[in-house]
Amino acid sequence: MEIQKLPVKRHLPVTKGHGCVKNKCRRNLDEMSIQQFSDSSSQSEGDGEEDSNDADDEEYQQPEWTGRKRPPLVYLELGDKIIIVRNEPQPNVKLEDDVQLKTKMHKFLGLIPSRRKLYNPAVVYDMKPEDIENINCVVNSSHASAEPFTPSAEQPIRPKTMMTSTWSKLNLSNIDEPTPEESQAKSKNDFELWSIAFSFDQCTPDLHKEPIDLIDLPNEEQLAANCRRHKSSVPCLERHPKFYGFVRSLSPSISLNMCHPLALTYRQNNFKICKVALAKVLFNIFNHAIFHCGLQVPIVWKHAMHTRCTCQLTVDAHGKRRAKILLLRSIKTTAELIRCLLHEMCHVAAFVFNRELGHGDNCRRWAYQAKMALPEAPTIEDNCIDSFKYTCTMCTRCSYGVADLSMQNLRCYYCQFEVSVKNVWKSEMYDWTRSDPTMTPFKCFIWDRYLQLGEQGANTHSTNMALLNEEFMRLNSTMD
Secondary structure, three states: OOOOOOOOOOOOOOOOOOOOOOOHHHOOHHHOOOOOOOOOOOOOOOOOOOOOOOOOOOOOOOOOOOOOOOOOEEEEEOOOOEEEEEOOOOOOOOHHHOHHHHHHHHHHHOOOOOOOOOOOHHHOOOOOHHHHHHHHHHHHHHHHHOOOOOOOOOOOOOOOOOOOHHHHHOOOOOOOOOOHHHHHHHHHHHHHHHHHHHHHHHHOOHHHHOOOOOOOOOOHHHHHHHHHOOHHHHHHHOOOOOOOOHHHHOOOOOOHHHOOHHHHHHHHOOHHHHHHHHHHHHHHHHHHHOOOOOOOOOEEEEOOOOOOEEEEEEEOOOOOEEEEEEEEOOOOOHHHHHHHHHHHHHHHHHHHHHOEEOOOHHHHHHHHHHHHHOOOOOOOOOOOOOOEEEEEOOOOOEEEEOOOOOOOEEEEOOOOOEEEEEEOOHHHOOOOOOOOOOOOHHHHHHHHHHHHHOOOOOOOHHHHHHHHHHHHHHHHHHHO
């Protein structure tokens, strides 16, 4: 039931203002190549429908709300290109500290006339010629002092050749010695691979090389459980001087004689038949080597989508960030599968671990970590366009992202007003944003109650809005 619009008041009173040993999942990426996995897949809840032909499009079911419990308020930090999801609003926001917000709030409450100032060319500051000359001097001097880019002579550390008892269990007796041509081709490919990785490292800004915040990583017990589920994939991360790495061996250009033994099954069988199983193995490899065994995300195969791959990001009834990866069944090559899966895993990690929606700094940090951990993996590019625009209805801050959160109870992290979500095209991404004049039930409630709080809160906008949001949610829950 919606709250009816309240009658407009003409006069308002003005108030005063892992299977791994403990902690191994958090080691450096170059030390994480050999750890224990388990035979069962990481995609614990969404794998059932993937192997069934009768339920191809059956989706992974997130935990349902229990009883009359409603999802909590989700606060979105807006203003930058990429939004950040928060559980709590920004504290101690005072209207006196933000003149623009105070003006908009007073216009909304009817304390001042709601009209815009007209442009007056007479009051525009006319810059003197000597001021322009000074600015030009400063700009020219700054360009002259800029140092040209010189790549560092230090080469990135290459992963060491790792041989464990796993290799002794493999039957390598039927594999012929590589020919001189094959050995020469492998040396050339290895050199090209490390050259690309070195160039990528040099071209990556230092900002994206910073350590990633892993405070939201699962606890040690959950990480260890995830590692145990990956046990069967551990040999795929081992390196042998006579063979290519597992991911590299999936390429059709690699000789079968020098292909990683565990990749032969996928090379010799029809890709259409084995791609579901291969996706699970690749997920386990990436999750272990790059994402600290922290992801537990279902993979769902779809018959029809607008893109080859995507991820669904949501916040559940308990405020937990959850995700699932959607892949199109018409993916036809291993290269496309690897690129799509790794791309979406970077998005999921940035959302689940770093609260980020889109190609932000954390998503790029995960992409950098992926390239450094597995140089044979494809480079993750910023080739996906944000699909949604999130705009605060009061302070008009806006940002972009890839998740449709329109069904959530969204609030602005700064001013705690409603946040609207709408589809956006690339040509519209940087359109100027105005306040939404539509009077929603939430706006009617705030308009009627904000001034009535008076001194009850703590004289801060944040406290007053927190009280009103809580009351509004409670009122809505009783009316449902």
